[in-house]
Amino acid sequence: SEVDITTSANVDINSGSTTIDSTSGDITLTADANNAKITLKGDHESGTAIHIDGNASASSVVDIDAGVLDIDSTGAITMDAGAGVSIDASAASNFTTSSGSLLLNGASGVNIQGNSSEIDITTASNVDINSASTTIDATNGDITLTADANNGKITLKGDHENGTAVHIDGNANANSVVDIDAGILDIDTTAGVNINAGSASNFTTASGLL
Numbered sequence: 001s002e003v004d005i006t007t008s009a010n011v012d013i014n015s016g017s018t019t020i021d022s023t024s025g026d027i028t029l030t031a032d033a034n035n036a037k038i039t040l041k042g043d044h045e046s047g048t049a050i051h052i053d054g055n056a057s058a059s060s061v062v063d064i065d066a067g068v069l070d071i072d073s074t075g076a077i078t079m080d081a082g083a084g085v086s087i088d089a090s091a092a093s094n095f096t097t098s099s100g101s102l103l104l105n106g107a108s109g110v111n112i113q114g115n116s117s118e119i120d121i122t123t124a125s126n127v128d129i130n131s132a133s134t135t136i137d138a139t140n141g142d143i144t145l146t147a148d149a150n151n152g153k154i155t156l157k158g159d160h161e162n163g164t165a166v167h168i169d170g171n172a173n174a175n176s177v178v179d180i181d182a183g184i185l186d187i188d189t190t191a192g193v194n195i196n197a198g199s200a201s202n203f204t205t206a207s208g209l210l
Contacts, residue, residue, distance in 0.1 A: 058083065174198065 005011060020027060031038050042049030054062035071077065079085055087093075095102060104110045112119060121127060136143060147154050158165030170178035187193065195201075203210055 029038050040050050052062060054060045145154050156166050158167075168178060170176045
């Protein structure tokens, strides 16, 4: 039968070690008062203070339901998963570091998807992309590179020493257009300039000499 402990005061258990085993059912801790809380506190200063073990099996689940889930750590937060980590939110989410950097490291790559919405990268400093090779694809729209500052510029630099360093490909079709609009167009080369056209070409100045 049931063992029922009822008291209007505290229940205080002091022991060298306390073990609660339920061999054929659940263990439930309930704080029924409106502002009551359940506190698990481990005073281990150098090691595991609180250990939540969900059987450590790939099919066992540790389920946390909360209105707000607040995790504060004075040290690092480490999440290790043998089958991936999924964080799903129905509203905007933030990953913020007050100092240091935020590292996304995927052994097989990092995939950032905005689905039908925008991906916005905003920083007061530089955006630095270092990779063996970088590809930017827009399957359903334009790619726009804009330097908004008054003296900002866009630099395309290829360090290929003996071959094509910078390649601008406008689809190589007779009807495709590469359009360059500039106040002044300045082209400098240390060797010759080759312009090959498949049909008649025009060089026109609205005023002045050609």
